Amino acid sequence: MVAGQAAGDSLADVPPREDGADLSGHSERSQYVKIARIPEAGPGKRNVDPGDAINSKAPLDKLVGSITPTDLHYERSHSGVPDLDPAKHRLLVHGMVRRPLVLDIDDLRAMPSISRTVFIECTGNGWENWHKADENLTVQNTHGLVSTNEWTGVPLSFLVDLVEKERGSTWMLAEGGDAAGVARSIPLTDEILNEAFVAYGQNGEPLRPAHGFPMRLVMPGFEGNLNIKWLRRLKFGDQPWMTRWETARYTQLQANGKAIQFQLRMETNSVITSPSGTMTIKPGYRRITGLAWSGHGKIARVEVSTDGAKTWRDAQLNLPALAKAQTRFQMDWVWDGKPTKLVSRSTDDKGNVQPDRKSFIAAVGTNALFHYNAQQTWSIDESGRLRNVLD
Amino acid sequence: MFSTRRACIAGAFALAFASPVLAYEFGRPATPDEIALWDIDVRPDGKGLPPGSGTVERGKQVFAENCTACHGDNGVGGIKDRLVGGQGTLTSSAPVKTVGSYWPYATTLFDYIHRAMPYRAPGSLSNDDT
Known part of the structure; x- marks a missing residue:
């Protein structure tokens, strides 16, 4: 995409150097970077009044590396954010x-x-896809309740x-x-x-x-x-x-x-963050990238399928892969322009493999609400648009 | 296991004999009176439950004054969580989780209401009113 834009222009079109802004007490983001969390309520309850929001999701589609910027770390608060004076806190x-x-x-x-x-992950992460997949969801909507600091x-x-x-x-x-x-x-x-x-x-x-x-x-x-x-x-x-x-x-x-109590550990998980839901790609060379994490330990392997989970290739991990932290993965791919599906699955160093959705639902049903860690599938149609689908 | 336990005991001895003064340099002792101010948790076996009593009539009045705005007149139909009903729905595709259908312990109800309700004035209900 960047290469395509650069092909038509000339270095003569790049603006000349100019005086910079004054130095300041802290750094703001570039005016050209539009990046923010999204406050949401329960599954399917988006674009809500901030007073009704119960969480605020991290923009995984716009992040690089494995550390979440502090102000973009996902938030789940049960009764607002108290303004505590540390001098009076005990x-x-x-x-x-x-x-x-x-x-x-x-x-x-x-x-x-x-x-x-x-990583810290809300146990509700992934809960949008228990029953059905809204095709208009981004990876921020589906998986934005996990961050690494x-x-x-x-x-x-x-x-x-x-x-x-x-x-x-x-x-x-x-x-x-x-x-x-x-x-x-x-x-x-x-x-x-x-x-x-x-x-x-x-x-x-x-x-x-x-x-x-x-x-x-x-x-x-x-x-x-x-x-x-x-x-x-x-x-x-x-x-x-x-x-x-x-x-x-x-x-x-x-x-x-019946309900399971004290299922405390967050499971082996991964998601492709780019390209992902609502993005559009063109045929040709693509780099697939995403994040993987496991509450059991280190991410040992991430596999990516570009044919709807029929065949898999090992993705490259951006090392070091830290225990119980998100690990960035990436893989080269050439899209031939035909409709297909992208899927990732992770394996941790304890041997736990992220389950496919059918086996996962067969094991736990569709009412658990929390601890959804099934493989995420993004479909691609002939126009290159990506959509959130169940599998 | 044996070696872990032995290491713990060794560590405890080291702390007791080598650095008792150091340990006191952090914080201050908590007094029983101030602990009582914050010690609000209630367990299923009743431990932590304060003395108190109430009647159905008084309960209706407290509910009307503090709860109906969010939970509806009879615990149904409010803007926040439904509190009653839902029995028999937990195996359906649309389970209704309420205090009646899903909460396994009465002590949890006391603990939660006493600490967190009503939403805009948490902790304001007396033991009897809770």
Whole structure:
């Protein structure tokens, strides 16, 4: 596309150099870059009043690389974004501990810290396609509830030692300082004790309010809603609390009418971001690119099909592929101008393969609402227009 | 497993003997009174449930004053989540998840209403009114 535009012009048409703008306190995007999240409500509820939105989706079709710009990281907030003064914010750590503590942001910043690049994904990501595929959806609409940032904070294990958690405590309640007081029970597995952390930094700066300022929990590889924002309480106990969010909300209704609780890990997933839904391509050389991620570990392989999942080729991964972070993939392709379908499927280093939609639906039904990780298919018609289809 | 446990014990001893002063440099002890202000969670076994009582009549009044604007006169037909009905729909292609059809624990209802409702004034309901 770029090559086609350049072919007809001359270097003489490029504007001459001119005086630049004044230097400033922070950098704005170019006026030529139009890029933003899209606030949405539930599945199929788009173009809603911002007051009715429950999430805001990242523009995956316009991003490159694997890091999401901070202001474009997807957002899911259950009761708006509180405006918290860090000087007045406190974190209470209590329950089955020998030394219950009150910590503030300065305490956290004085503790040993880690930085880790991980994806966070709303468990509702992909929920547009449970029953049918709206052909007018972009990849931002279908998969925009996942992002990857570098987060900095204090390991949970450090706090656990600090308050002297009792050995009998096997669960932890994490509660936010938002109006809804979102609270989740978190099982204290070895993996979670080793990897979870209380973050105060995001891509090198303090957290943005939409992402939990001044402090949040980060749970690499697990449901976005467990990464409690505006964190103000950690309570240790010996059984789950069965809050609204783990009984009525973030559960997966099965075909038999029963629901699965505490399906916490985000699955092996991928999506082609370019070309993708509503884009139009011309015959000839194309570069297919997209993102893959897994809550189990590193992305080991991404395969791409350009013939509707009949045959597959290995895509190139942009290394390093980090554990529980999004990995960019790309592949060369020459489109012959005939209608076809593009599909990607990822495999992680634990051997988990992203399922095709038919097997996925056969296994879980169509009512689960959350944890949709079936392969995404984009159809291409003879005019080169791409559409969201089920398979 | 054995080696992990042994490492944990070793770590605990190291913390206890090598750096007890260091551990106290972060934060301050939480007092029982202030913990009680924030300790609002209620478990299915009733732990955390405060004393209180109510009547059906009083409940109707509280619901009319605080809930009907969003949830409808009888928990149906409001602009926000439907609260009643839906039994028998969970295996259909259009499941209706309500407190009646989908919430497995009464304690969750108390916990959630007490902490988060009404939407514009969360935490404003007394224990009895919740």
